Amino acid sequence: MHALTHTGEKPYQCAECGKAFTQQRNYKYHMSVHAGTHEFAAACPECGKVFNNRGYLSSHMKIHRNRREYACAECGRRFNQRVAYTTHKRIHTGERPHACSLCDKAFTRKMLLNQHMRTHTGEKPFNCEVCGKRFADRSNMMLHQRLHSGIRPYSCGECAKAFTKKHHLKAHMSCHTGLRPHACDRCGARFSQSSNMRTHRKKCTAPGPPRGAYLL
Template identity: 40%
Template sequence: MFQHMRTHIGEKPYSCEVCGSSFTHKQDFLHINKIYPFICEHILERNRIPVNYVVVLLHRKKNLVIHKRTHTGEKPYSCEVCGRCFTQKQHMLQHMRTHTGEKPYKIDLDIPMLRHSGDKSYSCEVCGRSFTQKQNLIIHKRTHTGEKPYSCEVCGSFFTNKNHLAIHMRTHTGEKSYSCEVCGRSFTQKINLVIHKRTHTGEKPYSCEVCGSSFMYKRTMLQHMRMHTGEKPHSCVICGSYFTSKNVLAVHMRTHTGEKPYSCEVCGRSFSQTHNLVRHMRTHTGEKPYSCEVCGYSFTQKQHMLHHLRTHTGKRSRQ
């Protein structure tokens, strides 16, 4: 009778230390062992789980074994050709194809031909956007309906398509299948590796149509374009000032909050921006990176060097 009364008053005396869920009956409290029989001991050794800690609960013992390798660093599967090691057998087999040239998956030749021909027979009734494949239209429509049919078994997040779910799952497993051949840094997505490689090659594929400046990232180019268009989409809620990017707005907000997150390790003085801290550090190190091309005199700041140059050229500073 007492247990039944809790259904009326809403009392839930049994709470789960792993996920925080509360229950009216003790038998319901054992839900974790029923749903996720294999739990990583890195979680169990904590009395309480921090909010920002990713709880890794697994349905099968095999998944637990694979997950543990993210903690131990174990990579039991090695390539017989180049010796590279992997945490999972399937990743090693996929890698082997780069040596053998094997391409086991066949595609419908009509689909690539549609892409080349530009034929987009499937159109969205809401926004008019067109697609070459019906499946792509179905996925696109979910951006209008909000439908997210694919859910994560670990944290319950929802996604519009299988690919997004697969990428998300790597945040739980720790899998990073794409590695940089230059520095060894690994990534969960191929596109992130492609972008990272530009830091080594110096490639800048995005160019400004106005002044010709080149950029490594598309977002940087778009922010630069606002210098030409005058667009300032980000506004300060306190004083109403407008800015070209979120980063510039974040720096501006510190003038209102007084926040100075960058501190000098020598004297403890704090600054609102990193470049001010870098410039200040030169007062301790004595570094003078800006030199006069005429007399060789050095300066800690660029503007001081430019001001000095006028003593040689005879140009006066603007009043």
């Protein structure tokens, strides 16, 4: 079973959707999702998150018990789970063991590599239940669904406006602070949002800086 993590072989394939798995228990749980039984599921009593293995659930429960057993020798940060601790250490070592076979990019986590591979394959396995729009990763789908639900978790402390995404709130705050961090490299005009600067730059007729100016 461990050797399959090196070879990438996934011998258990779902006949319904084509998704493949390295471990039989994950395959069986996946099939139970199609069947609607979730027969191998175990739910966290604290937050309701569902796991396909009670060992995973036990590891997850440390988050709620606030047991941070693993400490980083470099920065002192502590972790509940060994896998999170091991991944964190790669920030200090620079190790990126998960390399893309189609380009020169590499990642600290296998999940990030799997997400990246979809930029090559065009796969979009997550779809919005409301409008059917498809996404390459779950996080973008969840953000999109806020458009339908009306949930805006990021609220401005200065006014009554709220936003679906954190970076939208950050851009909005410039209205109150007056900051304009984005500058046109042709004419020097400054903008509070990068999107406005890019729109301006497409129409800007001012000559660009002399060649090599940025090397000074």
